[in-house]
Amino acid sequence: MRILAINPGSTSTKISVYDELSKLFETTIRHNTDEIQKYKNILDQYDWRKEIIVQTLKDNNIDIKSLNAVVGRGGLLNPIEGGTYSVNEKMFADLRASVGGEHASNLGAFIAKSIADDVNIPSFIVDPVVVDELEPVARISGLKDIERKSKFHALNQKAIARTLAKDLDKKYEDLNLIVVHMGGGISIGAHRKGRVIDVVNAIDGEGPFSPERSGAVPVRYIIDMCFSGEFTHQQMLKKNAGAGGMVSYIGSNNLLEICNKAYSGDAEAKLLIDAMCYQIAKEIGSMATVLCGKVDAIVLTGGVANDKKIVAAITERVQFIASVHVYAGEEEMFALTQGCLAALKDKSIIKEYK
Numbered sequence: 001m002r003i004l005a006i007n008p009g010s011t012s013t014k015i016s017v018y019d020e021l022s023k024l025f026e027t028t029i030r031h032n033t034d035e036i037q038k039y040k041n042i043l044d045q046y047d048w049r050k051e052i053i054v055q056t057l058k059d060n061n062i063d064i065k066s067l068n069a070v071v072g073r074g075g076l077l078n079p080i081e082g083g084t085y086s087v088n089e090k091m092f093a094d095l096r097a098s099v100g101g102e103h104a105s106n107l108g109a110f111i112a113k114s115i116a117d118d119v120n121i122p123s124f125i126v127d128p129v130v131v132d133e134l135e136p137v138a139r140i141s142g143l144k145d146i147e148r149k150s151k152f153h154a155l156n157q158k159a160i161a162r163t164l165a166k167d168l169d170k171k172y173e174d175l176n177l178i179v180v181h182m183g184g185g186i187s188i189g190a191h192r193k194g195r196v197i198d199v200v201n202a203i204d205g206e207g208p209f210s211p212e213r214s215g216a217v218p219v220r221y222i223i224d225m226c227f228s229g230e231f232t233h234q235q236m237l238k239k240n241a242g243a244g245g246m247v248s249y250i251g252s253n254n255l256l257e258i259c260n261k262a263y264s265g266d267a268e269a270k271l272l273i274d275a276m277c278y279q280i281a282k283e284i285g286s287m288a289t290v291l292c293g294k295v296d297a298i299v300l301t302g303g304v305a306n307d308k309k310i311v312a313a314i315t316e317r318v319q320f321i322a323s324v325h326v327y328a329g330e331e332e333m334f335a336l337t338q339g340c341l342a343a344l345k346d347k348s349i350i351k352e353y354k
Helices: 043-058 089-096 104-118 152-165 219-226 235-240 246-251 255-263 266-288 308-318 332-345
Strands: 002-008 012-019 022-029 067-075 084-086 123-127 176-182 184-190 195-200 297-302 324-328
Touching: 002 043, 002 332, 012 308, 022 067, 022 255, 043 104, 067 104, 067 332, 084 332, 089 104, 104 123, 123 332, 152 184, 152 195, 152 324, 152 332, 176 266, 176 324, 184 266, 195 246, 195 308, 219 235, 219 297, 246 255, 246 266, 255 266, 255 308, 266 308, 297 308, 308 324
Parallel strands: 002 067, 067 123, 176 297, 297 324
Antiparallel strands: 002 012, 012 022, 084 123, 176 184, 184 195
């Protein structure tokens, strides 16, 4: 079974080709910012990105006729359970309507189906960011008008959780885990017996700040800013994601650069790194209460987990809860392929988006 996996990001598109679970080819296609800005909306980039993907495959002697399926990263759909979903028209309608907002991942389903249809093979998405397995108590926000939403790095969190379970010679469905994905955004999930029953929503402004997201900020002062007349709606959204976090303090979202400054004696950079680690640890403690203290392991993953000093700072605060396991980087391309392959081998697990 040969599978093409597609993971669109804001300024790049990752693609990989696997024969079963053996990687044949993988690359990250970088997109020029000036080129991206030609398009008014994210979905307008569809034809352009597809053409680049197809040409990249040709350049690397991969014939799309050799593929058995195409899988794309799922976008901001309506809330759904985790799993592998066939791409359908209802999915397209909701992505066009931006029911969950605009995000580059919204392109995944469109590009996957288009390439798949060209050679008459199936297309899927796997564990999109809107995977929702929250319990009713976790949905209450404290304001009747607003319900807490489940938006997190579901694809990588679930993939890493399964990897840990395998390494421990256990089943994911038998474990209670706290999984922390640390990247441009930071999401934290309480995984109980295979279901993510509560999350720190990394998109809508919960939890720790990150390189470019503000995380939870005192609401009263946000309200004052919104009505000050100084900022537009779009500017305030940008302060939440894109221009928040480290960017708002130090003007950069390059964590490697900020860490180098901190470790070289820059007091402001050091304080920011310390504060980010502090907030991450605090949220891990919060998720431990969700699991009633019955935590089998804490897992740190994502690109930021490559920094040993950040890992050590977080571990120092939370290791009393459970053992800390580090899986630096992410396994999103493998996770997409794994979910797709499972669906090809057992059609009964394929879910329908409604």
